[in-house]
Amino acid sequence: MYLGLDNGVALVTAASRGIGRATAERLATEGMTVIALSRSGGEPEKFDDGQIVPWQADLSESGATAGLVEEIVEQYGSLDVVVLNTPGPKITPVLDSTWADWEAAHDTLLRPVVQLALDAGRQMREQKSGAIVLISSTWVRQPAPGGVLSASYRSAASAFMKSLATELAPFGVRVNQVMPGATGTDRMKNIVESKSAGNGTTVDQEIEKIVKDIPLGRWAEAAEIADTIAFVVSPRASFMTGNAVAVDGGAVRAAH
Secondary structure, eight states: OOOSOTTOEEEESSOSSHHHHHHHHHHHHTTOEEEEEESSOOOOEEETTEEEEEEEOOTTSTTTTTTHHHHHHHHHSOOOEEEEOOOOOOOBOGGGOOHHHHHHHIIIIIHHHHHHHHHHHHHHHHHTOEEEEEEOOGGGTSOOTTBHHHHHHHHHHHHHHHHHHHHHGGGTEEEEEEEEOSBOSHHHHHHHHHHHHHHTOOHHHHHHHHHTTOTTSSOBOHHHHHHHHHHHHSGGGTTOOSOEEEESTTSSOOOO
């Protein structure tokens, strides 16, 4: 399916690996110039129909987003798509969490999302076009054990994005969320290994526990999440805003 994204400019955060990396690659193959932001940066990768441009920034630092949108627009002429991806926080039981854990999660999951979405939203309001997507989690709807930090701050970011969608809609700017379920990323593998060590089980046994609650019988690949994101930001989804789309194999079956 032709998505109509060619010649656009996209920013994808936390794009060095996992879902962020898969999304940067997917948008690049659609013909977009993709600013792939990560703590480490990296080497550019050329594609037949687009290019990934590495951009180094640590969004957990309070001033890291300052001037970023303006610099991208100055260099590339516009900013058409922003995909707000954030690294996962510490997995911990609620009563074992410390205030330092909460502060760290705030600095990675909420503050940079708000800062970048505000800057991008103002730019897109001026352009009268654009699409912003937050990569959230189905834990917003159904928290998992140990996921209190993720569920709490992603829920706050979700509420913010819904309000932003309402304000930007009259200017032709769309704001949506994509909520992955269990996905075969390095983070998920680390979580499974940690559970295995803590429970005295094998990794395969822990994977089986997760998969048994997914009607499709497996977890997602990062590329499958990226495909959904590419559609949501594309003109093919031009009448879609304020939505939160679960991509979880049917694990969370909710009407809202």
